[in-house]
Amino acid sequence: MFKIMCIEDDATLFQEMKERLSQWSYEIYGVERFDQVMQEFAEANPDLVIIDIQLPKFDGFHWCRMIRAHSKVPIIFLSSRDHPTDMVMSMQLGADDFVQKPFHFDVLIAKIQAVLRRTYDYNTEPTPLKTWRGAAVEFTKNTIANDGGATELTKNEMFILKYLIERKNKIVSREELITSLWNDEQFVSDNTLTVNVNRLRKKLETIGLGSYIETKVGQGYMATEEAGA
Known part of the structure; x- marks a missing residue:
């Protein structure tokens, strides 16, 4: 079972993501302390991270930098912002993919499956x-x-x-x-x-x-x- 950490401050969206992704046998972790994301990341030790850009305390770009300084775990960004520079910044920081809000869950699940397959199946060959x-x-x-x-x-x-x-x-x-x-x-x-x-x-x-x-x-x-x- 893959563990997915969702750094998302919209409680309603997080609960929907948790319900939908759990149906695919993913173990979902949320963030409760947005000033201690790295501590919760270390405790969860996830296989994939989903990060919103607009967050309390620090934005998603900050936490992506922090995670990348310690881990190569795959990262997918979520954002309601539609400026091309957000996607470019995400890729430059080492994110693996970018999902625009609002999104269809079938699209998010397909992206998650593709990233996990590239990351964990590809290197086993x-x-x-x-x-x-x-x-x-x-x-x-x-x-x-x-x-x-x-x-x-x-x-x-x-x-x-x-x-x-x-x-x-x-x-x-x-x-x-x-x-x-x-x-x-x-x-x-x-x-x-x-x-x-x-x-x-x-x-x-x-x-x-x-x-x-x-x-x-x-x-x-x-x-x-x-x-x-």
Whole structure:
């Protein structure tokens, strides 16, 4: 049974979420002390966190930063705010997905299932060490390293990198990446993929590989590899 922590101050919404998600055999925890979220997070030790942006004391972005400083637990943001910068900020802070209020519970459940599957099922599959551009890519550790150093990726970033290098020197459309990563593209903003790819490139730049994830305008992305490699 997966444990889900909901950092949501709307008591009515939280109760509805608890009832609906419990039907899917999830164990749901709420927050009672919004000035001690990290203490309650440590006590619950959840498998996934759902965070509202507008909260008492500190906003959801603050608690996302705090959680990310200590844990790689998957995070989904909820928000009634519709400004694109909220979604961008969420992704930049390391969130795994973003749900706009009001939402249909089938959409939220589908996103939860997809994130949990990526996080906990994906890494249980045997995945051999791959090399790309002379760098060692360790899927199970979410790391890539070469003589220039090493960098750690989020699970979304590693999924994108893995998908592209398995199809090296071939253009992968944005739609194909979205469908593969989130399973159902209608639940995902196109901007979410852009944020994740840009963040992946910045990390690869630290070891001299950023330029090898190419954008093909109007077509998609391609991981390039030297002939015969």
